[in-house]
Every structure is written in C-alpha cells, then in structure tokens.
Amino acid sequence: xxxxxxxxxxxxxxxxRLHLITGGRDAAAPSRPTLFTPARKAGRSDHAVCAIVGGxxxxxxxxxxxxxxxxxxxxxxxxxxxxxVLAATGTDMGASLCDYGLIDEARKLLDRAKTCGCELLLxxxxxxxxxxxxxxEDRIVPCSAIGPEDMVLxxxxxxxxxxTACVEAARTVVWTGPLGVYEIAPFDGGTDALAWFIARxxxxxxxxxxxxxxxxxxxxxxxxxxxxxxxxxxxxxxPDWLDAATPRAVPA
Numbered sequence: 001x002x003x004x005x006x007x008x009x010x011x012x013x014x015x016x017r018l019h020l021i022t023g024g025r026d027a028a029a030p031s032r033p034t035l036f037t038p039a040r041k042a043g044r045s046d047h048a049v050c051a052i053v054g055g056x057x058x059x060x061x062x063x064x065x066x067x068x069x070x071x072x073x074x075x076x077x078x079x080x081x082x083x084x085v086l087a088a089t090g091t092d093m094g095a096s097l098c099d100y101g102l103i104d105e106a107r108k109l110l111d112r113a114k115t116c117g118c119e120l121l122l123x124x125x126x127x128x129x130x131x132x133x134x135x136x137e138d139r140i141v142p143c144s145a146i147g148p149e150d151m152v153l154x155x156x157x158x159x160x161x162x163x164t165a166c167v168e169a170a171r172t173v174v175w176t177g178p179l180g181v182y183e184i185a186p187f188d189g190g191t192d193a194l195a196w197f198i199a200r201x202x203x204x205x206x207x208x209x210x211x212x213x214x215x216x217x218x219x220x221x222x223x224x225x226x227x228x229x230x231x232x233x234x235x236x237x238x239p240d241w242l243d244a245a246t247p248r249a250v251p252a
Contacts, residue, residue, distance in 0.1 A: 050170040052163065052194070054079035055177030055215065058099045058106060064176070064238065065109055069118040071242050074166050076121040078155050078179030078190065085110065086122055091143050094128070094150040121166065125156030127189070132181050154180030155190035164197045167207070173198055174242075176212040176235055178219040192223045199228035212238040 051072040053061055058081050068075050077085055080097040087093050088106035099106075113120040122143075128150035129138040140156045141147075155163075167173055179194065181187040201207040209228075211220055213235035220226040233241055 048073050048170045049172045049174070050074040050076065050166045052076045052078070052173065052175040052179075053081055053177050054179040054191075055213075056080040056097060058084040058102050061177065062102065062105060062109070064235075066112065067239055067242055068174075069109065069113040069116045069120070072118060072174070074119045074121060074170070075113060076163050076166060078123060078159075079177055081177065082123050082155075083152055085120075086143060089122070092146055092148075093152065094146045094148050095130075096128075096146070096150070096152040121162060123152075123155050123159040124162065125158045126152045127154035127156055127180065127187060128152055129187075132184060132187065134184050138186055153184075153187040160190055160193050163194055167194070167198055167201055168205075170207065172208040172210070172245075173201075174210045174212065174238070176216050176238060178215055182219045182222060188219075188222070191219050195220050195223040195225050199225040202228055202230055210241065212241075 049072040051068045051074070053065060053068070053075065054077070055061055056079060058065075061081050065075070065081075080099070083093050083096045084099040084102055085106045087098050087100065088103045088110065110120060125140055125142050126146065127138050127140055128146060129136040130149055130151065132151060132153055138153070139150075141150070142156075146152065175194075175198070179190045182191040198207065198209050202209045208230045210231045210233060211217055211226070211229045212233045217226055217232055220229065226232070
C-alpha cells in the first residue's frame, strides 16, 4: 500500500516492516533554506539540543564528535560511526563496517560524553543482511544478536522510536551523516523515517533543524524533505555553527 501524507500526497516508500512517519509534504511548501545562517548563542535552559551523527567511518567524524559532546544534550549515533562505538562497548559487529583501529578512541568518546553530561544514544536494534544490495534478504535483530556473517545496514524500528522521542523533546536538532545505506532499499528506512519526522516537527512544532554535509542533504533529497529543514550547511561549516549557536560549552 502506498503511504500518503496528511493531504493525500504520495510519501516515500516505507521499507517493509518500517512504518513511515507521515508529515512533511503539503501544498504550502517553504522555499529552500539558505546555507549556514548562524543564530545567537542561547542559554541552556532555552533549548534542548540533539545531535544525530551517522556516516560510514568514525575516523571522519571523531573530531566533530569530540566537540558535540561538550555542546549538546543528546548525541545519537548511527551508520558505521555507531558500529565502531558499539564494538567499543563489547558488541560483536559481525561482518559490518567498523573502524577497529579506533576502538580506544571510541571508548574515550564514551567516557568524555559521560563526563560532560551528554547522553549518548547507540542503536538497540538494526537491520542486517549478508550483502548490501537490493533484493538481499534482510532481518531486524537486537544488537546483541548480530551474527558473524551479518552486515549492519540500517537502524531498526526500536532505535527509530528512540530517536524520534529525542527529536520530539528537542528545540534544536543537528544532523550529519545517513543512518544506513540509504541509496539501497530496504536499507533507507531508518534515514527516511527520521527525515520525515524531523520535517514534520519543523513544520508543526517550530523545531530548528540543521542538516550538514553533502551525504546528509542527498539523503534528505532522496526522502523528498530537503526543503523542509530550517537550515542546510556543509560539514566543514558545522564546527563554526556549533560555536555560534549551541547553548553550552564544557571545558575540555
């Protein structure tokens, strides 16, 4: 069955068991956001800030993650970035993409998040398959049940529910990096569902939503919501955005 939004327009295809959260596409679509418009620095009591970081490798995001844990209230991880941090907690990641050479750095990140009072959320369930290609048989499993030949290719529905709850409680959301192999169905489900939920909260609840990086914007474009976010910026510009707009800074 084709999913539609509240006005009956076609929504992106939900992937099998992953229910697409409706909202987003309506006739009165806002104009495309401009790139990188920093806001005034606010007090922590004014805004709860949630950051979502995905992408393929921890190495590309390690410095940014070190900044984020000092500036946001909740940091949620997905994609290959989450795989490495999960491995650092002792989770067997099977045949998944993982930066095993950065396990010690991932443990330091976990410790620093705790010291800074930043809640760090990792996937609790995932979509796995033996190969990252369309038509491959996929399964949803808890992270504790990842098998030796399993590749983690998307977040699961329980993880999506946790992330949407965080978004619902936030006043500002910063997102960089897809949460799965969004280019290949059915592994686009987690990224699509979260993108639509954030778009809906931006439209209906005044959420300030910031998407950073070419891959992130490409994923939002694939979901049909790139013009539903408050701001689009580059990943290189994100550190300056954080310094200008996030509500707290904990000394290193």
